[in-house]
Amino acid sequence: MAAAAPAARSAPSASAIYEGFRAQRRELSNQLDELEGTRREIISQLEEMPPGAPERKALETRMTDVDSRIASVDQMLASNAADISKSAAIPGAVVEPPRIINEGPPEEAYVLGGMFMLIVLLPISIAFARRIWRRSAAVVTAFPREVTDRLFRMEQAMEATAVEVERIGEGQRFLTRLFTEGEGARSIGAGAAQPIERKAKSSPERLP
Numbered sequence: 001m002a003a004a005a006p007a008a009r010s011a012p013s014a015s016a017i018y019e020g021f022r023a024q025r026r027e028l029s030n031q032l033d034e035l036e037g038t039r040r041e042i043i044s045q046l047e048e049m050p051p052g053a054p055e056r057k058a059l060e061t062r063m064t065d066v067d068s069r070i071a072s073v074d075q076m077l078a079s080n081a082a083d084i085s086k087s088a089a090i091p092g093a094v095v096e097p098p099r100i101i102n103e104g105p106p107e108e109a110y111v112l113g114g115m116f117m118l119i120v121l122l123p124i125s126i127a128f129a130r131r132i133w134r135r136s137a138a139v140v141t142a143f144p145r146e147v148t149d150r151l152f153r154m155e156q157a158m159e160a161t162a163v164e165v166e167r168i169g170e171g172q173r174f175l176t177r178l179f180t181e182g183e184g185a186r187s188i189g190a191g192a193a194q195p196i197e198r199k200a201k202s203s204p205e206r207l208p
Contacts, residue, residue: 014090021084028080032073039066 012020042063049056 014087018084018087018090021080021087025077025080025084028073028077032070032077035066035070035073039063039070042066 042059046056046059046063049059
């Protein structure tokens with residue numbers, strides 16, 4: 001049984017041919033840029049190399065090869081330019097990109113909105129924030145009065161407690177000093193009790 005004949009391929013459209021030539025031109029331009037960069041590098045190496053160096057001949061040969069390739073790419077670019085101009089003349093080859101329709105508001109609306117916010121809303125928000133800040137400051141300044149009174153009373157109580165503790169400490173130190181003075185402390189209340197002599201009162205003289 002004979003094999004089925006391959007399906008005939010459809011011919012490329014005029015726009016596809018035009019885009020193919022343009023892609024070819026971009027590739028040839030890239031190759032030309034690379035060759036020109038290589039040529040500049042060779043020229044800089046030849047300028048730095050002394051005239052009698054053995055590597056100079058190899059660089060000159062490479063320079064000749066690069067020049068021939070550059071000339072070939074230039075010819076291909078010229079031919080490509082002719083092909084592009086011919087393909088562009090075919091109807092339907094050049095397809096313009098669709099225009100972007102802006103369905104939203106124009107840019108002037110955004111500009112005017114920003115100016116409105118800057119000129120009107122910003123001062124109003126600043127004034128409102130200042131009003132809130134003043135109210136909060138008044139509340140804060142009125143609140144600590146009660147707290148200040150309580151703190152003052154606590155401070156007085158603590159000072160009185162400190163004075164009492166100091167007095168108790170002084171009394172304890174006095175008693176400790178009495179008990180630790182030695183002989184003088186032990187002599188207090190030591191020995192038997194001695195009677196206290198009382199002088200007799202003289203009788204009053206009688207008058208004659």
